[in-house]
Amino acid sequence: MNDALDVAVRLLLVFAAFLVLPLVVGQTEHKVMAHMQGRLGPMYAGGFHGWAQLVADGVKFAQKEDVVPKDADRRVFQLAPAVALLPYLLVLVAIPVGPGDGAVGALVDAGIFFVLAVMGVGVLGSLMAGWASANKFSLLGGLRTAAQLLAYELPMLLAAASVAMAAGTVSLTGVLDAFAWWWVPWQIVGALVFFVAGLAELQRPPFDMPVADSEIIFGAYTEYTGLRFALFLLAEYAGIVVLCGLTTVLFLGGWHGPWGADGLGWLWTLLKTAVLAFVVIWLRVSYPRLREDQLQKLAWTTLVPLALAQIALTGIVKVAIS
Amino acid sequence: MREPTVIAADYFDTYSVVGLLAVVGVLFVAVAFGAGRLLRPVVPTPEKLLTYECGVDPVGEGWAHTQVRYYVYAFLYVIFAVDSIFLFPWATVFAAPGYGATTLVEMFVFLGFLAVGLLYAYKKGVLAWT
Numbered sequence: 304m305n306d307a308l309d310v311a312v313r314l315l316l317v318f319a320a321f322l323v324l325p326l327v328v329g330q331t332e333h334k335v336m337a338h339m340q341g342r343l344g345p346m347y348a349g350g351f352h353g354w355a356q357l358v359a360d361g362v363k364f365a366q367k368e369d370v371v372p373k374d375a376d377r378r379v380f381q382l383a384p385a386v387a388l389l390p391y392l393l394v395l396v397a398i399p400v401g402p403g404d405g406a407v408g409a410l411v412d413a414g415i416f417f418v419l420a421v422m423g424v425g426v427l428g429s430l431m432a433g434w435a436s437a438n439k440f441s442l443l444g445g446l447r448t449a450a451q452l453l454a455y456e457l458p459m460l461l462a463a464a465s466v467a468m469a470a471g472t473v474s475l476t477g478v479l480d481a482f483a484w485w486w487v488p489w490q491i492v493g494a495l496v497f498f499v500a501g502l503a504e505l506q507r508p509p510f511d512m513p514v515a516d517s518e519i520i521f522g523a524y525t526e527y528t529g530l531r532f533a534l535f536l537l538a539e540y541a542g543i544v545v546l547c548g549l550t551t552v553l554f555l556g557g558w559h560g561p562w563g564a565d566g567l568g569w570l571w572t573l574l575k576t577a578v579l580a581f582v583v584i585w586l587r588v589s590y591p592r593l594r595e596d597q598l599q600k601l602a603w604t605t606l607v608p609l610a611l612a613q614i615a616l617t618g619i620v621k622v623a624i625s
Numbered sequence: 626m627r628e629p630t631v632i633a634a635d636y637f638d639t640y641s642v643v644g645l646l647a648v649v650g651v652l653f654v655a656v657a658f659g660a661g662r663l664l665r666p667v668v669p670t671p672e673k674l675l676t677y678e679c680g681v682d683p684v685g686e687g688w689a690h691t692q693v694r695y696y697v698y699a700f701l702y703v704i705f706a707v708d709s710i711f712l713f714p715w716a717t718v719f720a721a722p723g724y725g726a727t728t729l730v731e732m733f734v735f736l737g738f739l740a741v742g743l744l745y746a747y748k749k750g751v752l753a754w755t
Contacts, residue, residue, distance in 0.1 A: 310642055314649055365664050373674040385654040392650045396643055409642035416713055417643075438676045438683075446693060453702040460709045467716040525677055530661040534654070599698065603752045607705075607743060611736055614712070618719070618732045625720045 325540035367529035384534035387428025401568035414475035433523035444522020454602035461610035494554035547579035
């Protein structure tokens with residue numbers, strides 16, 4: 304295929320996934336939460352079980368007035384949603400969905416490194432929003448976001464390093480090429496640490512201290528309305544897609560499946576990602592919010608030691624079998 | 626086993642798609658903001674531009690004093706994160722033929738340092754909310 308065309312198709316696919324998958328997760332969240340709580344959820348927009356609810360929400364957001372408070376740091380305030388959102392788009396390009404070189408947006412050689420580094424940038428958007436809003440509650444939310452990032456980035460790094468050790472490479476496609484089924488029990492502790500730490504970085508319940516709505520209004524996003532607020536929401540759901548996709552690729556074997564790995568590899572990736580996204584929603588319905596000090600304690604006294612133990616285990620097994 | 630020499634320009638070629646996607650993303654945000662500007666009403670009033678604090682008029686300055694209770698964590702994080710970055714290059718070679726047991730011992734030395742550091746911080750009470 305023509306090179307330019309090839310690149311264009313890849314960009315288009317990644318961009319389409321970036322726009323569609325978060326909406327699918329969002330709509331699923333509406334419905335799953337509703338049914339877990341004995342409600343129906345959205346039923347009207349679009350006719351069939353309210354499938355177009357988020358589209359309608361989007362139209363509403365685009366029509367709302369964009370208020371920038373008088374005291375706010377205007378430019379930083381306006382740019383923050385873009386900074387929060389775009390890193391997740393860039394991470395999507397590096398996630399392989401199927402076997403072979405064709406099934407990934409770009410073959411990023413230092414994949415694990417790249418995705419962790421770029422995902423870290425997303426939190427900057429919340430910090431910018433928290434600081435630039437000139438609102439006490441936003442500032443508190445921003446500071447809590449910072450604390451959460453500091454606490455949970457580390458176990459995430461360590462858990463990912465464990466996979467890199469197991470595979471002997473930092474390329475995401477390389478990790479999948481080296482994968483064998485017994486990696487799942489071998490890396491299960493790392494997988495849990497990675498997933499929990501990722502949830503915390505996305506500020507999803509039960510780790511939604513930075514946006515605790517009953518306490519500090521809506522944290523760093525208090526002053527946002529309309530399109531900019533919608534972009535923050537989109538960033539959260541894109542974050543869920545990215546986190547679940549990464550957990551799938553790093554710990555659950557991505558496109559490997561019991562059967563049909565050749566033709567249907569992408570389906571396995573999507574299926575595993577979807578199951579994890581369901582778990583994310585499930586956790587939101589099931590657990591109350593952690594208090595700020597409990598949150599920090601969980602990271603430093605549980606997740607970091609667990610991740611270090613996983614690295615030790617990975618190292619011993621890897622050297623023993625090679 | 627020697628890797629074939631990689632020319633830097635070729636290596637960064639793989640990032641060109643990433644760069645293009647970044648451009649697409651920036652365009653997306655620009656178009657969204659531009660379209661939003663055309664679609665939405667602009668009716669500012671002094672009350673609307675006031676800082677929002679639960680509906681009552683804001684008290685004092687927007688940037689308030691707050692005690693950053695976890696600044697020690699920040700130091701800990703920087704130390705640990707910089708350490709763990711070095712795990713990645715090491716991870717790709719540690720089990721290669723000719724390393725094996727030696728690198729494994731090195732790993733335990735490294736983990737030992739981290740664990741002692743963490744334990745020290747714990748004993749000092751740094752990890753508790755003050």
